[in-house]
Amino acid sequence: MDDWNDLKLVLAVVRSGSLTAAAKALGVAHSTAFRRLLALEERLGVRLFERLPAGVYAPTSAGERMAGAAERVETETAALGRDLLGxxxxxxxxxxxxxxxxxxxxxxxxxxxxxxxxxxxxxxxxxxxxxxxxxxxxxxxxxxxxxxxxxxxxxxxxxxxxGWTLYATPDVLAACGPVDLDDLGRLPFVGWEEAVSGVNTADWLAAHVPERAFVYRTASVINQMVAARAGLGVALLPCYLGDAEPSLIRATPQPLPGLDxxxxxxxxxxxxxxxxxxxxxxxxxxxxxxxxxxxxxxx
CATH class of the missing domain: 3.40.190.10 (Periplasmic binding protein-like II)
Structure with missing residues (x-):
């Protein structure tokens, strides 16, 4: 093993589980990563990964050992870099x-x-x-x-x-009437993609807004703000973002408790x-x- 790039390639494949994702993370073409990995396995005389369906690369015991060594080298080189930069x-x-x-x-x-x-x-x-x-x-x-x-x-x-609270255009809020946090199903909502979980605002919306009320979903908070600005519905936004948009007003006057x-x-x-x-x-x-x-x- 005389090339750190080989270790980085193996570590990237183990972390991502995919040669395509590893090549992207390393900034090289998929074909280049494929040739390098194949040449490394041939040179070592051992298979490092099992090729599974859907492009999944599962490390063998040899691949796991090499990835462990690569992580130790990565830790040492990062520590050296921090020491010099410090x-x-x-x-x-x-x-x-x-x-x-x-x-x-x-x-x-x-x-x-x-x-x-x-x-x-x-x-x-x-x-x-x-x-x-x-x-x-x-x-x-x-x-x-x-x-x-x-x-x-x-x-x-x-x-x-x-702080976070609910925002919408004046027209949307005028059409829906006063906002009642115990009855948010009356409002059209802009929300997160359904696959998003573990995000406190996404969890709050899932707990307080019925599924039928969501009319638009996206994983981007900026896009949620843009959707609310376009009149699609009510969005849960950080106050520094919602207050800075002149076409939006707060649907609730104060930041929502528990979301700060x-x-x-x-x-x-x-x-x-x-x-x-x-x-x-x-x-x-x-x-x-x-x-x-x-x-x-x-x-």
Missing amino acids: ADLRLSGRLRVTCSETLAFVLLTPIMAEFRREHPGITLDVVIDNRVLSLSRREADVALRVSRPREGDLHGRKLADI RELWIVTHADLRRTARVRAFMDLVSARLAAARAQIAGVA
């Missing part, structure tokens, strides 16, 4: 930031523009993703998250509480003293802390 005192280089689509759409992008004006030597790579990316594996350097970090190797600050989330900015503890990480976290923390009332929906 000693970097320059206000230059690349900074990889991850946040949700709504945070980027309303709150974060103007702050990033200000950051770039102050630090033109720093290039921002922004990953818009509602998943929790791994800071230990350097999938991002800084993350905006809507929950308190649980990992012991992370360093972060709570910035605000996020904590907004945190976090980085790996090894990176907290890196100049560009510290400068970014300080600016974002100051600007979003100043907007706490807006984010909580009590402004």
Whole structure:
């Protein structure tokens, strides 16, 4: 084993369960990944994966052992990278930031523009993703998250509480009459795709709104806002997003109880003293802390 790329390929296939998904994650063509995996198995004289129907790749015992070794190498190289970056005192280089689509759409992008004006030597790579990316594996350097970090190797600050409530156009609400939270079946609703679960707002809608009331579903909160703006129905939105859209009004005057989330900015503890990480976290923390009332929906 003299090529780290071979280990990365095996690890990517084990994690995704698919050669197609692994090739996409590694940024290579499917045919390239197929040839590399086949050549690796021939060179080692052992089968690493069982090819199952529907393109599923199940690791053999040899494949699992190689993936375990690859994870250990990945952990060590990520730790080395964090150690080297943590000693970097320059206000230059690349900074990889991850946040949700709504945070980027309303709150974060103007702050990033200000950051770039102050630090033109720093290039921002922004990953818009509602998943929790791994800071230990350097999938991002800084993350905006809507929950308190649980990992012991992370360093972060709570910035605000996020309030949510129901929004619609005045015409939709006028046609439906006063909103009663105990009788939401009278309203047309914009909701999440049925496959989405484990998201607190999706679970709230499933618990409080009957199935027959949903007229539009999507997995994008931004698209839910756009659908409500188009008059399709009522949408459950974060207050900083719904209040910023002039064509929408609140269907309920106050944020709904039990739906508030904590907004945190976090980085790996090894990176907290890196100049560009510290400068970014300080600016974002100051600007979003100043907007706490807006984010909580009590402004």
